[in-house]
Amino acid sequence: MxxxxxxxxxxxxxxxxxxxxxxxxxxxxxxxxxxxxxxxxxxxxxxxxxxxxxxxxxxxxxxxxxxxxxxxxxxxxxxxxxxxxxxxxxxxxxxxxxxxxxxxxxxxxxxxxxxxxxxxxxxxxxxxxAPEGADASLRRQRDLVRERLHRLERAAGALDRLVEARERGILLSAEEQVALFGESWQPSSAVGARERWGHTDQWAQYAERAASRTAAEWQAAAAESDAVVTALADAMGRGVRPGSDAADALAERHRASLGAYFDVTHAMHVCVGRMYAEDPGFAEHHDARRPGLTAWLRDVIDANARAHGVDPETATWE
Amino acid sequence: MxxxxxxxxxxxxxxxxxxxxxxxxxxxxxxxxxxxxxxxxxxxxxxxxxxxxxxxxxxxxxxxxxxxxxxxxxxxxxxxxxxxxxxxxxxxxxxxxxxxxxxxxxxxxxxxxxxxxxxxxxxxxxxxxAPEGADASLRRQRDLVRERLHRLERAAGALDRLVEARERGILLSAEEQVALFGESWQPSSAVGARERWGHTDQWAQYAERAASRTAAEWQAAAAESDAVVTALADAMGRGVRPGSDAADALAERHRASLGAYFDVTHAMHVCVGRMYAEDPGFAEHHDARRPGLTAWLRDVIDANARAHGVDPETATWE
DNA sequence: CGTGAGCCCTCACGTCGCGTCAGGGTCAAG
DNA sequence: CTTGACCCTGACGCGACGTGAGGGCTCACG
Incomplete structure (x- = not known):
């Protein structure tokens, strides 16, 4: 029994x-x-x-x-x-x-x-x-859910766009992109950026764009990135000064080239400039084109940001 | 190595x-x-x-x-x-x-x-x-995400309300409510309702209200429930006919007493009446007051619903 | 009155997505 | 040459159940 x-x-x-x-x-x-x-x-x-x-x-x-x-x-x-x-x-x-x-x-x-x-x-x-003391726990949970909700909303948006991209038929697998593309390129900057500031939104954008771009588009973007660096090195060699119209134009071009990966505000641009300057890896990458390019670029970006009403000294990523 | x-x-x-x-x-x-x-x-x-x-x-x-x-x-x-x-x-x-x-x-x-x-x-x-078929799964996932978003939103709403209820400080534990209150009462109807139709929203409402009502309020609600049944039994004894003004008034009072647990539309009310009539447990509960009360109450409710523009024959819970 | 369907019970082991050691290598800096 | 911050591979643990196995209770039907 x-x-x-x-x-x-x-x-x-x-x-x-x-x-x-x-x-x-x-x-x-x-x-x-x-x-x-x-x-x-x-x-x-x-x-x-x-x-x-x-x-x-x-x-x-x-x-x-x-x-x-x-x-x-x-x-x-x-x-x-x-x-x-x-x-x-x-x-x-x-x-x-x-x-x-x-x-x-x-x-x-x-x-x-x-x-x-x-x-x-x-x-x-x-x-x-325990009726008392439960409030704190509840509120914590509510906050958790709220944050979660926001993340999900963004995720849903990302999914929508992915679906849309697929529906338009443009898409190569990451592998194909890689194959056409080599790998010594931009994402490592993005990685560095993420490492230093942890920007989920931008990463989401990056991931989306990475997933929904064709190989040709990738190549174009990479070529542009490269061209921009070349142009910057050139300008620096010609003695262009940070804050000049020419420098500002180049800064904007640089910002736009980053825009291929995610949307970059002027404040974010400043942060990127600092990151370049501080990270030996990035610094080396640029300085290989022309010694001192990294620092010069940072100044160019700062000046350009100022010209757009952003104080580089107080600029933050968000 | x-x-x-x-x-x-x-x-x-x-x-x-x-x-x-x-x-x-x-x-x-x-x-x-x-x-x-x-x-x-x-x-x-x-x-x-x-x-x-x-x-x-x-x-x-x-x-x-x-x-x-x-x-x-x-x-x-x-x-x-x-x-x-x-x-x-x-x-x-x-x-x-x-x-x-x-x-x-x-x-x-x-x-x-x-x-x-x-x-x-x-x-x-x-x-x-997935090399192909990815579209389909993507779309499915997107739908899934949407559904979950909704759940989360409702969860967040429920949490907000719970937090608010607790902040207003009026709260007794279920145990305290039991102690003050005995246990042969309404929730079993709610249980029956849930069993038959599974109305999550209403249950959520019920749970919330259960969580945010004071013992005094509970007692009042229970007393009202009881009083309504008594009044119904009385009216039936006096020969009040379904559809009469007096009957409709009582039906509305009954509906309102249920409202203490969750919001009851006329259509839902009809369903409740049917459930009472069909479930031996509930029927017994009412018929103990006055034999035939269950059937009479069902008719009263139906008539009242008709008077409010709801056809009891086609009424559904939602 | 037996039988079977449909409940119920208690072990007890399996699963998923990691967390958390334990025991040991690796690497740049001091 | 040590230190400390990394890295590696097992291997076990955990939360919240799922999934049987093996057996008992009740009711309806024959």
Whole structure:
């Protein structure tokens, strides 16, 4: 016989409600789909031992299956929540069946609510059992969800554009792009930029553009990048001064060439200039064309930014 | 020495890209927070064996740590993705260090995108590698994203409301409510309703209201529910006919009392009436007050709905 | 009254996407 | 030549269940 004692199921099989604190994160998890289709006699009233309905506290209680369907979760989930002490049905039949009262079910629903917001079970327990102090946790969760929402919105936008790009039929695989393209080129700057400032938006743009450009377009963009550097080196050699019209024009051309990878504001341009100047790798790349080019370029960019109303001293990426 | 062969690391340690299809779900998962703070010499150019920069195909490649920071994931994650074949760095140093090229990194970014949308890794692989049919899967993914966005939005809304409710400070735990309140009451109707029609929105409303009502309010609501049934039984006893003004008034009062748990339209009200009539549990509950009350109430509700322009024969929950 | 369908129970092991050591190599700087 | 910040490969752990296996309870039907 397997009938567990109706009293004293207190022998814990798994964890107790311990303390928790912080965490951070993202995402939307996949759970088993719960069929919502009705079942037969759910004992919603009168089938198990007790009288059909009355002052009996267990009247109207549901078995796991019924409760699970009612709450849109699986039976296994309720078992799990019972075993970890998150939602313990307040009754059992003589034969050991779990009985969920409306109150239990209300709790189940609250748990589902928070679980869908991806609060860890442990924290949900704390949340439901300790009315005070829950606010902070809730607010944290809300902020998390908000941030998450924004990221998703951008992702959705990116996807839309990707789909569109595909629908227009222009697309080569990354491999094809690579093949046509060699690899000592721009993305490493982008990588450096990301490393230093971590700009998700720009990276998303970059990834999109990388995915939706044809090889020819890539080559054109790369050629332009190269041409710009050549032109810059030339200008520097001709003694063009930062702040002059010629220099500003070149700065704008440089900015536009970066625009092939992501949209670059003047402030961002300034940051890029600084990064070039500070990173030995980039510096070497430019200075190979003409010693001192890196520093000169930085000054050209700064002056151009100023001409566009951006103070290079206070410029930030965002 | 641990140097793995640069060629033929093809000996799979884990899964291959198999076929997959659909799924459903919810939620927002928590992942380890990835510190975004800069590190020292990231070999963004020139540090490992190779020349600083040149026609070398591995120039500008990143080590795991650098790539991880660039993509906002952990090193372990990249290891994992490598081991399951999702993102394999296209190079290794002679000492076995993984080298991520910009192209690898672009792939990592795309993977992150999908992972954030909670696509299982397996599916992501299929998605990114699919030579054709990619359009279809892309579109599917986009739809998926849209759906999840909506869920998230609703989740965020629910959270806002919960936070607000808690901030207003009126709150008792479910247990306190039970203590003040007994358990043979309304939620079981709500349970029945959910069982039969599965109305998530209404349940969310119910959960929220349950979470944001004080004990006094609960008692008032319950008392009103009870009073309504009494009044109904009375009216039936006095021979009030469905469709009469008195009956309609009572129907509206009944509808309003349900409104304490969630908003009930006339169409929904009709459905509730039918459910009462069809479910032995509910029927018994009402008929205990006065035999035949259930059927009479159903008729009263139907008539009232008709009076409000809703055809009870075609009424559906939504 | 037996039988079978459809519930329910408790182990107990499997899965996914990593986190977290442990034990050991590598590399540039001091 | 050490130090410290990296890197490597196992290998085990975890959360939140999924998925049986092996068996008990109840009801409806024959």
């Amino acid at each position: 397997t009938v567990p004692l109706p009293r004293d199921r207190g022998t814990r099989r798994e964890v107790d409600p311990p303390k928790v604190d912080l965490a951070t994160a993202t995402s939307i998890s996949r759970r088993k789909e719960v069929p919502t289709t009705g079942r037969l006699g759910d004992m919603a009233s009168g089938s198990l031992p007790s009288r059909p309905d009355a002052g009996d506290p267990d009247a109207g209680a549901l078995t796991v299956g019924a409760a699970a369907r009612a709450a849109g979760v699986t039976v296994r989930t309720l078992h799990h929540w019972d075993s970890v002490g998150l939602v313990r049905p307040s009754g059992r039949t003589t034969s050991g069946y779990r009985l969920y009262t409306p109150w239990d079910l209300a709790r189940v629903h609250r748990v589902v609510l928070y679980r869908d917001l991806d609060v860890p079970l442990e924290e949900i327990g704390a949340l439901l059992d | 641990t140097v793995p062969l640069p060629r033929d690391r093809g000996t799979r340690r884990e899964v291959d890209p198999p076929k997959v299809d659909l799924a459903t779900a919810t939620s927002i998962s928590r992942r380890k927070e990835v510190p975004t703070t800069g590190r020292l010499g990231d070999m963004a150019s020139g540090s490992l064996p190779s020349r600083p920069d040149a026609g070398d195909p591995d120039a500008g490649a990143l080590t795991v740590g650098a790539a991880a920071r660039a993509a906002g994931v952990t090193v372990r994650t990249l290891h994992h993705w490598d081991s399951v074949g999702l993102v394999r760095p296209s190079g290794r140093t002679t000492s076995g260090y993984r080298l991520y090229t910009p192209w690898d990194l672009a792939r990592v970014h795309r993977v992150v995108l999908y992972r954030d949308l909670d696509v299982p890794l397996e599916e992501i692989g299929a998605l990114l590698d």
